[in-house]
Amino acid sequence: LQFLYLIGLTPSAMGMFARVALLASAAVAALGVSHEEMLEWQEAAKHEVAAEAARQIAALRAVRGFIELSDAAFEQLVEVYSASYQFSIQKTLRVFPEDNSTFITTGDIGQMWLRDSTSQLNSYMSLVTRLSKDRPDSSALQAVFESAMQRQVLFINDDVYSSAFFDTHGAEAGPTKKQCPMAPDCPTCTCSAVQCAPRCGKYTYQRNFELDSLLNVLLLHTEYWRRSGIVRHVDNAPFR
Secondary structure (H helix, E strand, O other), X not given: OHHHHHOOOOHHHXXXXXXHHOOOOOOOOHHHOOHHHHHHHHHHHHHHHHHHHHHHHHHHHHOHHHOOOOHHHHHXXXXXXXXXXXXXXXXXXXXXXXXXXXXXXXXXXOOEEHHHHHHHHHOOHHXXXXXXXXOOXXXXXXXXXXXXXXXXXXXHHHOOOOOEEOOOEOOOOEOOHHHOXXXXXXXXXXXXXXXXXXXXXXXXXXXXXXXHHHHHHHHHHHHHHHHHOOOHHHHOOOOO
């Protein structure tokens, strides 16, 4: 808690995480939805972000006269901004098979990184917190956003030393066999128990403990709580 205070978390924010840490550690299925429902939410979330991109571009066009760019350069700016803003929601969402939560790839790599997924979610922080107040519990983006944050917490609980994770478990998936010691969940893991202890989680992809990965997740969840007052995504999957 002293370290969290040093990086800028207020006592009230630290209190929220202290409360979460004391909750029972049993994880439940993400928001209690089916695979098909999550796919529908993700698709609807894409439309909400597209509508927001259109709104922002309209605002940009409204001040076109104050922007010193040629018409061609301005239209290129609009195109690049629209594509960049929508990229994560359009190209990187998956449904995590085990519990139908939201899994976020990097866009060019199929695994989910804690730090990368935090940055991707942060792109929509302002929009999702506004929707959470304008349309409480009726925004698909809010459901997807909270589900992805819950998936982050479940991954941390699965292996706190990992910074990236597979979306499946097995011979050709998690955990990474050469970075993990043999264990009941990974009989084909080959790393020495001395060198690679403790054992990996079921979905471990990159076993290189990164403090900033954990802190990025904490800061994302804290900022969402500060803006929305919502903590149910961690109530359902508390930090151990």
